[in-house]
Amino acid sequence: MARRATFIQQVRDQNPYVLLLDAGNALISMEGIGATTEGQAIVEGMNRVGYDAMTLGDQDFRLGIDTLRELIAEAHFPFLSANVYVGNTQTLFAEPYRIVNMAGHRIAIIGVTNKDLVSFLSGGGAEPVLVSEPIQSIRNVLADLAGKADIVIVCSNLGYDQDRELAAQVPGITAIIGGNPGMLMPEPYRDPTYGALIVQAGYQGEWIGKLTLQIDEKGQVTSYQGEAVVLGQEIADDAAIRAWLDTFPTPQPY
Amino acid sequence: MRYTRGYAAAVPVLLAALLLAGCTLGGVEPLQTPAPTEPPQAFQLVVLHTNDVRGFMEPCG
Numbered sequence: 001m002a003r004r005a006t007f008i009q010q011v012r013d014q015n016p017y018v019l020l021l022d023a024g025n026a027l028i029s030m031e032g033i034g035a036t037t038e039g040q041a042i043v044e045g046m047n048r049v050g051y052d053a054m055t056l057g058d059q060d061f062r063l064g065i066d067t068l069r070e071l072i073a074e075a076h077f078p079f080l081s082a083n084v085y086v087g088n089t090q091t092l093f094a095e096p097y098r099i100v101n102m103a104g105h106r107i108a109i110i111g112v113t114n115k116d117l118v119s120f121l122s123g124g125g126a127e128p129v130l131v132s133e134p135i136q137s138i139r140n141v142l143a144d145l146a147g148k149a150d151i152v153i154v155c156s157n158l159g160y161d162q163d164r165e166l167a168a169q170v171p172g173i174t175a176i177i178g179g180n181p182g183m184l185m186p187e188p189y190r191d192p193t194y195g196a197l198i199v200q201a202g203y204q205g206e207w208i209g210k211l212t213l214q215i216d217e218k219g220q221v222t223s224y225q226g227e228a229v230v231l232g233q234e235i236a237d238d239a240a241i242r243a244w245l246d247t248f249p250t251p252q253p254y
Numbered sequence: 255m256r257y258t259r260g261y262a263a264a265v266p267v268l269l270a271a272l273l274l275a276g277c278t279l280g281g282v283e284p285l286q287t288p289a290p291t292e293p294p295q296a297f298q299l300v301v302l303h304t305n306d307v308r309g310f311m312e313p314c315g
Binding site: 018105201216219 | 288289292293297298300301303304306307309310311
């Protein structure tokens, strides 16, 4: 987190228009302060470095619905998912998207969650959440966004194969920021059908993805460059984040 | 009794106030920023992204 913060700040210092997104499964942890604080330290860290949005990943629901609701309330950024519903209602568990204005463009960021979530929530009575078919959910959101967004970014927890299906089947998507289970893509894939870019940046915080888009006044991508940056020892710790991490009593083994 | 009637009369007023304030009942509304006031310009957008961090606060490297 401390190296990530340094890199993020360096990019922000050099670019006026930066979005910082997470494609899900950030909160769940088996050890360390993420586990001992049940995700609270993760959300606080993401608050500190200024995330703009995070998609709810299927694994994040392992924390439990009540804990997840508490974390959502503590976050300074929205948790997104366009296809997770509360029980058998028509009420979404989280916000489906947010819109950010940059350089006169309206950028919609849509979250979508993997249907694998059902596999460990089902059984033992009524399901606390229901996951709808993801690609149709994205279609529905895009219909709702007609005339309201110039650039569409899907922050996806679906996994690479489903991201490819999404890109090939649904027009109007500028980029898919992917995740689940954590694929390292050294460069973006551009779907030939509608031109959507797909990226994904590894796992366990060892990399951060950087997708640079040149966008014209009509909101069209004219060129792009993407990379997964290793957060290695050559990147110094952000002093404030390091000091905050050091306040936790449990030494971090990794 | 008088107070009961008074509270009952206040309910529609409260509902109207909530609706005027942009609240909805039972749903989650997406966050939106105000419509842009400047004309669209060509620009460079940098998207920094992470995934599957799984609670790791320190990289291995």
